[in-house]
Amino acid sequence: MKEKLNLLLENIKKDLIFMAHEVEDAIFKALKALEKQDRKLAEEVIEVDEKIDKEEVNIEEQILSLLVLQQPVAVDLRFIVGALKMNTDLERIGDHAVNIAQIALKLMGESYIKPLKDIPAMGKIVRSMLHDAVHAFINQNADLAREVCARDDEVDNLNRRVREEVLEILDKKKDKIEQGFHLINVAHELERVADLTTNLGEEVVFMREAKIIRHGLGS
Numbered sequence: 001m002k003e004k005l006n007l008l009l010e011n012i013k014k015d016l017i018f019m020a021h022e023v024e025d026a027i028f029k030a031l032k033a034l035e036k037q038d039r040k041l042a043e044e045v046i047e048v049d050e051k052i053d054k055e056e057v058n059i060e061e062q063i064l065s066l067l068v069l070q071q072p073v074a075v076d077l078r079f080i081v082g083a084l085k086m087n088t089d090l091e092r093i094g095d096h097a098v099n100i101a102q103i104a105l106k107l108m109g110e111s112y113i114k115p116l117k118d119i120p121a122m123g124k125i126v127r128s129m130l131h132d133a134v135h136a137f138i139n140q141n142a143d144l145a146r147e148v149c150a151r152d153d154e155v156d157n158l159n160r161r162v163r164e165e166v167l168e169i170l171d172k173k174k175d176k177i178e179q180g181f182h183l184i185n186v187a188h189e190l191e192r193v194a195d196l197t198t199n200l201g202e203e204v205v206f207m208r209e210a211k212i213i214r215h216g217l218g219s
Contacts, residue, residue, distance in 0.1 A: 004070070005066075005070045005072060005076065008062070008066050008070065009066070009072075009076060009079060009080075011062065012059060012062050012063060012066070012080075012083055013083070013137075013138075015055065015058065015059050015062070016059060016083060016086060016087060016090070016137070017134060017137070017138060018055070019052065019055045019056070019059065019087070019090050019091075020090055020130070020133075020134045020137075021134070022048065022051070022052055022055070022094070023052060023090050023091075023093045023094045023097065023130070024127060024130050024131060024134070026045050026048055026049075026052070026093075026094055026097035026098070026101075027093065027096075027097045027100075027123065027126065027127055027130070027193065028123075028127060029041045029042075029044055029045050029097075029101070030042065030045045030097045030098070030100035030101040030104065031100065031119070031120060031123040033045065033100075033101055033104040033105075034100060034103065034104040034107070034116070034119070034186060035116050035119075035120060037104070037107070037108050037109065038104075039105065039108060041101075041104075042101040042102070042104040042105045043101075043105075045097050045098060045100075045101035046098055046101050046102065048094075049094055049095070049097075049098045052090075052091060052094040053091060053094075055091075056087055056088070056090070056091035059083075059087045060084065060087055063080055063083060063084050063087070066080060067080060075207075078206060078207050078210060079207050081206075082203040082204070082206050082207040083203075085199065085203050086137070086199075086200055086203050089196045089197075089199045089200055089203075090196075090200075092196055093130070093193050093196050093197070096189045096190075096192055096193050096196075097193075099185075099189050100186055100189050100190075103182050103185060103186055103189075106182060107179060107182055110179055112179070112183070113166070113169050113170075113173055113176045113179060113180060113183070114165060114166065114169055114183075118158050118161055118162045118165070118187070119162060119183065119186055119187055119190070121158060122155055122158045122159065122162070122187060122190045122191075122194075123190060125151060125154050125155055125158075125194070126155060126190050126193050126194050126197065128151075129148050129151050129152075129155075129194060129197040129198075129201075130193070130197045130200075132144055132147065132148050133145065133148045133197050133200040133201050133204070134200075136148060136200075136201060136204045137200065137203075137204050137207075140204065140207060140208045141204070141208075142204060142205045142208040142209050144204075145200075145201040145202070145204035145205050145208075146201065146205065146213075147201075148197060148198065148200070148201035149198045149201040149202060149213070151194075152194050152195065152197075152198045155190065155191055155194035156191060156194070158187070159187045159188065159190070159191040162183065162184065162187035163184050163187060166180045166181075166183055166184050167180070167184075202214055
């Protein structure tokens, strides 16, 4: 019975890792589509979303089936609870990648009102957070997971800077209001991805240490 449970848990872990890599790639392509005004990349992100959605449903079904048939306890149960939350958060990150890709399509052919410096910087931090969160999950490394959570403040600060700088520019370029708000929305999408990635780090800590560190608890 234990061997079967371990096999099922390992399959869920592998599927989550695969999904995380798909989502990380979607974020990369969406930002590159915005930066390079690459229609093909933007469309690829939108097309892969259905695949990510199906993976999320498949993983959820595996988890629910395991809960019913295997009745895991202790460490295994913590893993399952954390995996269920991670699955949802990864799918949502995929949705944010699609939102960025759709904005990239809307801005095709336009000259940007400001150099895309802070948004790519946000993207780099967010992708490194996601990458490290996945490694923390693979290795059950609570220290690395906490480091991921700590980087969220950097993204929040850049999000504020993008919003403030764009609004300042729009005071002088009112004909660019629509583009300005699209760029603000991209920064907001990345800020939400950072929040969701922070959730992933928190779930790893929960799996490893049985500690809930949301809202500063148990940290």
